[in-house]
Every structure is written in structure tokens, then in C-alpha cells.
Amino acid sequence: MGDSMITPSIEYDYLIKFLALGDSGVGKTTFLYQYTDGQFNPKFISTVGIDFREKRVVYRPKTPPNAKPYRIHLQLWDTAGQERFRSLTTAFFRDAMGFILMFDLTSEQSFLNVRNWLTQLQCHAYCEDPDVILVGNKADREDARIISQARAKELADKYSLPYIETSAFTAQNVKESIEMLLERVMSRMEKTIDKSIFPVRQPPPAPTTTEEAPCAC
Numbered sequence: 314m315g316d317s318m319i320t321p322s323i324e325y326d327y328l329i330k331f332l333a334l335g336d337s338g339v340g341k342t343t344f345l346y347q348y349t350d351g352q353f354n355p356k357f358i359s360t361v362g363i364d365f366r367e368k369r370v371v372y373r374p375k376t377p378p379n380a381k382p383y384r385i386h387l388q389l390w391d392t393a394g395q396e397r398f399r400s401l402t403t404a405f406f407r408d409a410m411g412f413i414l415m416f417d418l419t420s421e422q423s424f425l426n427v428r429n430w431l432t433q434l435q436c437h438a439y440c441e442d443p444d445v446i447l448v449g450n451k452a453d454r455e456d457a458r459i460i461s462q463a464r465a466k467e468l469a470d471k472y473s474l475p476y477i478e479t480s481a482f483t484a485q486n487v488k489e490s491i492e493m494l495l496e497r498v499m500s501r502m503e504k505t506i507d508k509s510i511f512p513v514r515q516p517p518p519a520p521t522t523t524e525e526a527p528c529a530c
């Protein structure tokens with residue numbers, strides 16, 4: 314897999330939409346900026362609502378060995394972690410094909426909130442088990458680390474999520490994590506391509522007086 318420069322051309326095989334979510338301050342914007350522009354921004358300018366960045370990549374399927382590479386146009390949606398934007402940001406979950414669920418390795422609260430974010434995803438994503446990667450960011454701040462790798466891995470295993478530690482400061486695993494998610498999304502697409510549509514979330518059954526509504530977020 315390799316990168317290519319963004320061009321105004323619309324020549325690509327697939328438009329893939331990813332969305333980053335997690336508490337405010339965990340580093341979503343800085344991570345995406347490092348991925349698209351190769352730079353670290355030390356300033357904290359909390360995202361207002363929603364934003365997006367774009368990048369072109371080439372995806373080479375692992376099998377068969379001489380498979381045709383695909384030109385991918387990646388759209389990376391960056392959501393605000395602040396609670397006051399929640400109804401706006403969750404409205405964008407439905408259009409995303411893969412999710413970067415991020416917490417800050419130096420923040421206990423951001424780690425505890427991962428469960429809540431997963432509930433939001435179950436409610437608002439295009440299906441109940443979308444492709445999600447769990448990202449522990451700010452790995453460069455080893456002295457301030459609160460969440461051990463073992464603890465994060467345990468949570469990831471509990472929810473069957475791949476786990477990766479990143480640093481938007483040093484760029485450690487930034488590209489690798491996006492590639493990891495792309496690999497999963499493309500494999501899912503290849504599996505569902507025969508059905509000619511991406512799996513669509515079924516409308517929930519109408520709640521009855523004796524049953525709770527299926528989505529309580």
C-alpha cells in the first residue's frame with residue numbers, strides 16, 4: 314500500500330469514508346492532520362461540530378498475489394468530542410464505512426468512555442458491527458501514561474477490536490492504523506461485492522408498550 318498526492322482529478326476506484334470519534338482532546342484532529350499532511354500541530358483547537366480531510370492511497374489486495382491495485386479516495390471525517398455536538402456528529406456515523414475510536418493513553422476518563430462511544434456506534438452506524446479500530450493515542454508521552462497496553466488490549470479483546478498505539482507527535486503507527494482499517498473495510502467490501510450493495514442497517518422494529526426501544530442512545 315502506498316500514498317499518492319491528492320489531485321483534483323476524480324479518477325479513483327473507490328471512495329471510502331472513515332470517521333474518527335472519541336473524547337475531546339484525545340488527538341483526533343492532530344492524528345488526521347499528521348496522516349494527511351505529515352505534520353504535528355501542538356495547538357489544541359477543539360473541533361466545532363464536524364470537519365474532514367482527504368487523501369489518495371493505493372490499496373493492493375493480499376490475494377490473489379497479482380491482484381489489481383485499487384485507487385482509493387479516502388475521506389476522513391473528524392468529529393468533535395464535546396458532548397454539545399453529539400446529535401450533529403452521530404448523524405454522520407451512518408455514512409462512514411470504518412471508524413477510528415480513539416482514547417488518550419494519558420487520560421483514564423477518555424479510556425472509560427470508549428464503552429459509551431461503542432454504544433453510540435451500535436446505535437448510529439450503518440450496521441451493528443461496523444469495522445472499528447481502537448486507537449490509544451499520545452504514545453510518545455510515556456512518562457504520563459496511565460493506560461497500560463495490557464489493559465487497553467483486554468478491552469479491545471472484549472469487544473473484538475484490533476488495538477494499536479499511536480502518536481500524532483512522532484507519527485508512530487499513524488499510517489499503519491489507517492492501513493489496518495482500510496484492510497478490514499476492503500475485505501468486507503470484497504466479501505459483499507457479490508451482493509452488489511454494502512450491508513445496510515435494517516430499520517428497527519417499532520417499539521411496543523412492553524418492549525424497550527432497541528436503540529436507547
Ligand SMILES: Nc1nc2c(ncn2[C@@H]2O[C@H](COP(=O)(O)OP(=O)(O)OP(=O)(O)O)[C@@H](O)[C@H]2O)c(=O)[nH]1
Pocket residue numbers: 335336337338339340341342343344354355356357358359360361392393394395450451452453454479480481482483
Ligand atoms: N504529545 C502529544 N500530543 C498530542 C498528540 N495528539 C494530540 N496531541 C495534542 O493534544 C491536544 C488535543 O488534540 P486535538 O487533536 O485537538 O484533539 P481532538 O480529539 O480533535 O479534540 P476535539 O476536537 O475537541 O474532539 C492538542 O494540543 C494536540 O497537539 C500526541 O500523539 N502526542
Ligand SMILES: [Mg+2]
Pocket residue numbers: 341342343358359360391392393394
Ligand atoms: Mg478535533
